[in-house]
Amino acid sequence: MTKYEGICKCGHEGTIRIKRGQEDFKSQEEIDKAFSETLCKKCRYELKKKQEAECNEYIKDSFEALELPELEGTEKQIAWANKIRKGMVDMWENSLIDGIMSPVSVLMDIKTYGPAFDEKGNGHKVADMLDKIIKNSTDAEKKRLVADLFISVLKRIRKAKMYIDIETGSPRVSVRDLLYKSFVEFKIDGTKEPKEVVISPKNAIDGRIVNIYSKDKIIYCESYVDMDVKSICKKNHYIWCTFSEAWYRNINVNANGSVADRKTELANRILNAGYIVRVDDPTLKDKIINADYEPEHRRWIAMHEGKLLIAFDYNDYPEIKTAFKRIKGCKIDRKTKFLLVPVEMYLQVEDLADLYDFRFNDKSREEIEKIKATLEASIADVKAGTEKKYTSRKQSIDEVYNELIDEES
Structure with a gap:
């Protein structure tokens, strides 16, 4: 094992270890570049701790504001299904907040049990889709993505029988089975990339999130009442829509540039102003952070x-x-x-x-x-x-x- 010592991007002394099987640095320039992209051990711990706290707060707020649909079935089925659903929601929320268990490990159990579910190999397809959702994400981002995924599934299920069929007596196993069955029944495409990504600045103003997404050629920006966000949206030619309760802008790709560039530009400016942003296109993450977009003419x-x-x-x-x-x-x-x-x-x-x-x-x-x-x-x-x-x-x-x-x- 080769060990290097240097000054990290946080300004503190740090260490980089090259483990067996990893390619060693070939020049001093590569070493300097590696340290410029690395935090020291203490700063990494503090950052992870902060991200976990923000993640837990976000998930707690999401579950508290969760509005579940009315279930369909007999009176007895509905009462039974509501009890099962409540148990899963309570388990999920408490597990994430208290750190009792990782939601990612629960979902990735599907990889182990996948072949036993059916003969069509749907277990592997679901596992591959989950891999893509959590790929290249931090632990906090994984928890956000998985929690949002679970909430979206709960909102789609309207038949009480679906909860009853996956009742196992264990909320953890029930969650796994429910997600698997939902993916197969709703025909969720396992080839899809994750639907969104959350990006947080170094010193966020608060834990609330500005949500940026697009439908066709219209970009929307959902935000809590804040004059800075309002000013940024207006300066970027967005208009307030009372019906959608969001700022919006119709993009003419021949004149304004691509939807991705305009979305990246808005997210970058709001991020630099100190706000956490959620964008519906995870491929734009690095571009948003680095302001990598074609300026609008x-x-x-x-x-x-x-x-x-x-x-x-x-x-x-x-x-x-x-x-x-x-x-x-x-x-x-x-x-x-x-x-x-x-x-x-x-x-x-x-x-x-x-x-x-x-x-x-x-x-x-x-x-x-x-x-x-x-x-x-x-x-x-x-x-x-x-x-x-x-x-x-x-x-x-x-x-x-x-x-x-x-x-x-």
Whole structure:
């Protein structure tokens, strides 16, 4: 075993051990890089302790706010199923909060018992799906993901018989069997990646979570009442929706960029402001932390009612607004509040677009090309007419000479 000592990213002295079978460092640069990404033993313990506390608080709040559906069946079946369900919920909550047992180990028991469930190998499929859910996650993140998974299953089950069929007398085994049966009956796809990830800043303002997710091309941001979050959402052009009780924004991928980039940008800014964020796409975790996204381009030239529409943040750049208003025929549209310029003035618009980094959308480019073609045709007609007139009046030297002879004679 090789041991290295150095200064960790937390500023404390630490140790990195290369165990047997692991590849050793090849240069001092690799050693320095490893220490820059490592915490000392004490800081690792403190971080893990903090994450566990945040996780337990989150899970406790989730179960306290849990609203379970009414069960269907006979009166006796419903009473029996409710008792089983309550026992599992109580066991789950207490086990997570008190650390009596790891929820991950309960679920991963499916890997051991999977083949015994049926002959179709569903046990292995469920185990593979669970592996993907908890893969590359910290212990706290695993607990969050598994707790959310269990809650989502409880919300989907409406038949009392399903609880009765998995009754074993042991809440732990019942939980395992219930999850397995739910995965198979609801046809949960074992190839799906985990549905969300929770990211916490180093010094979170509090334990509450800002939830960011998308449906189709609309991004939503659910948050408790907070002026900082409100300010960030408004600055990123999100609008408050009373019906959804969330900030939302409809993304035009041709103008605003991809949904993933816009989601990453919003999550990164809220995270940097000191808030815990939950995002429905775990693949964005590293990008959110590292601010790895394509910046949104906010200056566009489009078409509206037969004119070029100049779209940008007017309040932030009054000098650009003044420059465009100098173009002949430029007016402010009452509905859109953007500037409208006649397409025939495209030369001046193109000059300002180059100067202020504007982009033309496909439709505006198409209309400009039409105007160019029309103007070129007109110029060609005028040029052809001029040449014809000039040619018709042009005489050869012999013709002029003959005319002069005729006049003299």
